[in-house]
Amino acid sequence: MPALSRGQIYVDLVLKAEVKWVGDYGIADKDIREFRKEGSIYSDEFAQYFPNIKEQHAPLVGRRGDSTIIKSSNAEQLKELEPEEFTCLRELVDAPVKGTWKIRRGHAATLVLITPRTTELPREVLDRLAEISMLKDFHLVTAVVKCHAYACYLSGKFLVVDGDEVSLALINSRPIPGDPVVAEDGVHIGNWWSDGGGFVKHGGRKGGKGDFTPVFTLEKIRRPCLDYFRRETSPSIQEFLPDIVVAILIVVVAGLSVGLA
Template sequence: MKTKYESRKFIDLIQRATSKWANWDPPRKITVGDYGTIINETGEFDWEGNIYSPHFKEQLKSSKYKFNIDLADAALRPNEQEAGDDHFIVKSWGVTAKEAKTSADCLVHISDCAAVPVPGVVNVALKLDLQFDGNKPAAVLVMHKPRYSSLPHDERIIRVLKSMPGVLKGKYIVTEVISCAAYMMHLSDQKQFSVPLKAVGPVTPAINAGGAASFAWSSEAAYGLSRQGCDPAAKYIPLYRLKMPCPKFWEWEDVDPPWNPLDNEGEEHELYDAVRYRCFY
């Protein structure tokens, strides 16, 4: 598989499956409240600032809009939530999850399926057998122990954003991030392979419930592009949501890719006149 911009192709496939954006470099920090744009050639987020930063606070003070809103207020800080599922798995069109196994008392959540209990395996936290149709590149993103952080639904956030047109106009806002202790991403057109996430030492219910454990990915993929990381002390950011602010919080729109539809090699189709709608103020 020859792809000019693997990052953009992977991000494009994940975005179309979830309306969320894959972080091509999960150890790289992306935080709720970040604002910036998307790099067309790579699909990566181009960070410009954060609405909770001291710098933004100083800019807010010099705004012509005079109101007393302190983003340090606990009610305006990002909401933190631990997911109920042990794994979150995203797969693009052209991929089928043929089998999923976890250790006892675990649940697996697949993006287009319901969460279901599956038989336990003593030293395997997850075993996923993936089937590719082989006709075009497809993408898979697996996250272990996902945690969610998101902007609060509070009208004061909108008032802050509307008061800074010179800074935020035309920018995208990170409204949600999904972090995890272990991730695996794979881009391939291979027919089939297995992805086990193995626990170092026995998997116990206490560990499944969130105790400290060490994990290691292992893959039988013969070719394709894979990235992975395992570290219970780390906070990987494989997935995040971008929004285009509108006058009301609940009317915010998901950000569409800035590129035209991509072919199997990740190149943009030249003959395509996309009409993209942008809403900010």
């Protein structure tokens, strides 16, 4: 089998993941590039290793946020959109989410999450889990982020000389074409609009039911002296994410398999 880049391995691994729920553990197979779920720490079978984990250490469900923007380090947000630049879209004045990003060089990505909610493992259980020998060869899903809608931009060029630019906005006005974003209570939030080069993908729930799961954390279970868990991705969407991880998140949302060099 030809050598695979780190990006290709993780893109395929993430896309082939059958389940992405907090507490699932399994094998990250780099040869066939997939994550195979072996079980869950919240299952009845696992109770023999960690009694009462469901009752005493249930996943923590965060509150809904308004919006969150994740970007790779070489995707620079230039400014908020100036409505006069797009005279046909005066609705940009009141757009709750809007911006222009420029790709300075190489692959880059920007992901916008609308009403994100994070569910994660209580961090205090990780030390205890690291002491359980049957988990030592597994990866663990420690957090997932769900949202009502997303917009993502992925630079399609291996080398960007002058820089691609893309503008994204969530516009309140109904007549604007695009994917409608509807909250759980049925309230219409807006429609996505974009302008510029590169690959742009966005979507929203028409009925307000169900969520996208574009971001999740996969951590390796191990027992070194000082650090029980090796972090493969960030457990918080608020923290800095490496370029390749952000690009993977974009690919997951878009539902595409893209090899990143």
